[in-house]
């Protein structure tokens with residue numbers, strides 16, 4: 001019999017773990033000279049909202065859709081921001097630092113799948129944020145899974 005495969009949300013530690021991650025992440029982001037200026041007018045609820053988004057993506061409850069307006073709302077926050085590749089890369093680096101700081105699981109399977117989503121999502125955010133970009137306004141919230149390497153459960 002095969003053991004039930006947990007969602008990435010469960011493996012990460014659920015909503016609480018993702019909230020710890022985004023709290024730490026935005027502390028690092030706002031203090032950073034490369035990405036900080038983009039977040040100068042950040043809504044104080046932003047870390048909690050991004051934690052909801054990540055939870056929904058990784059197989060948790062659809063709270064971003066229910067409470068924040070789903071994909072169109074997320075997309076709308078990136079349009080026109082003209083994110084540069086240097087800023088995208090710094091955003092990724094700071095998220096990895098935050099994941100280490102708060103003790104997000106660091107097993108190879110989890111981090112590989114987690115970073116797969118982050119790489120994909122940040123590249124889309126950069127492209128959607130360029131002047132004149134016309135990405136689809138409506139799309140489902142992506143649901144990210146383990147891909148080719150499910151979690152090692154002994």
Ligand code: HEM
Pocket residue numbers: 035038039041042043045046049050053068073074077078081083087088091117118119120121122125126
């Ligand atoms: C996987 C990649 C990403 C995800 C999942 C993500 C997620 C989100 C979400 C869910 C929001 C809206 C939060 C709300 O409802 O209040 C948001 C806003 C925003 N994002 Fe992203 N984002 C990503 C990449 C990036 C990158 C690479 C940058 C810039 C380097 C960026 C800059 C911003 C900014 C400036 C806002 C608006 C913040 C504010 O003023 O409140 N995002 N993001």
